[in-house]
């Protein structure tokens with residue numbers, strides 16, 4: 252049997268692509284290395300307790316907002332229950348030194364008002380900044396499907412301006428600049444390096460309508476799986492793609508799997524890290540210029556993650572997430588010492604049925620791959636004693652910080668598990684453990700959907716934007732390239 | 746770096762990165778017809794030049810107006826000169 256399309260990688264971007272293409276009558280297969288699709292966001296269990304892994308909350312999930320439209324288009328909205336966060340404080344920032352807090356309310360107008368109240372002398376700057384933010388957002392592809400065709404030139408983002416440059420134009424108070432940079436943690440790139448337009452694409456939907464999903468990432472993964480099945484898409488799981496098979500004239504014939512079997516196909520959408528895509532391409536199919544460009548792409552920041560468990564979740568996390576940090580310090584380009592880094596405490600997808608088992612929540616601290624240098628970086632399993640000792644030390648230091656800066660997060664809680672950049676490298680597929688894969692940064696030319704191999708396309712965070720929303724936008728961009736953007740846009744709005 | 750050295754570095758980088766034939770590398774050679782590159786290759790070319798010369802190319806530099814290999818030579822020489830002036 253010949254498939255019209257084989258999708259390599261069954262994460263959010265690959266599954267979204269598969270659903271879009273199947274809806275247009277293509278016979279589609281998804282090849283996924285892990286035992287289950289959407290394994291990254293699917294969370295994990297320890298001792299019967301469920302933890303979210305790579306999905307905590309999303310922006311743009313309010314009724315009729317962009318992610319809601321995408322979910323509806325894919326038919327997964329019926330399978331999910333959205334849980335809006337606290338209208339008055341979906342995210343809380345707490346200054347680790349002074350204990351000063353700022354609560355982010357839902358909605359752009361409410362947020363502007365709250366910021367003006369906190370920093371009244373900057374009211375005009377705040378106004379102008381938000382005008383800029385909305386204007387940058389309007390230029391982004393697929394995030395505004397209701398408005399007529401925007402001509403998106405991806406290279407524009409590469410040339411900036413950066414978030415830091417725009418902030419300098421309008422904002423003087425460093426405390427305010429810090430609040431407006433806080434959500435750089437949701438794309439893993441510093442204010443100095445993130446293109447303002449990409450930042451707008453990530454934060455605006457969060458400001459507008461942030462939501463959790465009942466049951467967390469596991470429920471999202473399950474909804475995707477169910478839809479894949481309903482759409483008649485072949486799911487080839489627990490098996491790795493190894494090589495694209497090309498004819499002598501360079502045309503795609505199929506995909507060879509690591510176990511030797513080949514799938515015949517006319518088209519291939521590759522949703523894995525672009526560097527890993529290079530390994531799929533046969534020798535000579537891609538010129539050195541393109542290979543070197545993809546090899547040179549840098550990842551977003553990595554992180555340490557603490558997974559905590561307690562019988563009752565901390566009340567502060569019921570409808571909010573908590574960000575800790577030092578407002579005077581700003582969000583710097585380089586990571587500071589562990590004691591000065593921002594921390595993100597994500598409330599889990601708490602549900603009533605965990606009343607017996609208790610609840611899991613997690614704390615993310617940005618980190619660099621360089622902290623995994625030397626023997627650890629190349630080590631396999633079992634991990635070395637020195638690595639395990641270092642992991643324990645880092646977890647201990649973060650736990651200590653929480654005990655001082657946010658005692659309610661660790662009171663009565665136990666540390667169940669921890670992750671390092673090495674763990675993230677294994678789960679996120681990036682060679683340097685980037686939380687969001689390849690970063691979007693001023694000066695970095697990320698790949699486009701079309702590759703140099705005819706009928707072979709890329710999708711995934713690298714080609715569009717980070718996060719679940721970014722991964723989905725990438726799928727629409729790639730499928731729009733194949734099927735026609737206008738057509739897809741009209742369908743999303745229908 | 747002399748203009749000659751710049752031209753040599755441009756040519757050798759392009760030959761290597763795009764697997765071009767040395768004989769074709771004349772200043773009159775058009776990048777699309779003679780060298781066989783296409784619009785998808787332009788970003789790759791920008792990255793090759795940025796890495797070879799350690800500068801950043803912006804849209805407004807006029808990279809889109811380039812038609813021949815000689816245009817690339819002039820573009821890079823001009824860019825280097827303007828950066829050196831700024832550095833003074």
Ligand SMILES: Cc1cc2nc3c(=O)[nH]c(=O)nc-3n(C[C@H](O)[C@H](O)[C@H](O)COP(=O)(O)OP(=O)(O)OC[C@H]3O[C@@H](n4cnc5c(N)ncnc54)[C@H](O)[C@@H]3O)c2cc1C
Nearest residue numbers: 260262263264283284291305306307308491492718719722
């Ligand atoms: C700690 C953490 C927290 C996060 N929190 C949030 C959040 O709160 N909100 C949010 O929106 N986003 C969050 N994200 C980001 C979100 O998880 C990602 O944006 C999204 O999962 C990326 O999907 P993807 O399809 O691009 O990549 P992936 O999910 O990585 O998909 C690629 C798939 O390809 C498979 N694969 C790789 N190589 C091969 C091969 N050779 N053959 C076959 N299959 C292969 C992999 O197993 C993988 O399943 C978080 C990420 C992390 C790491």
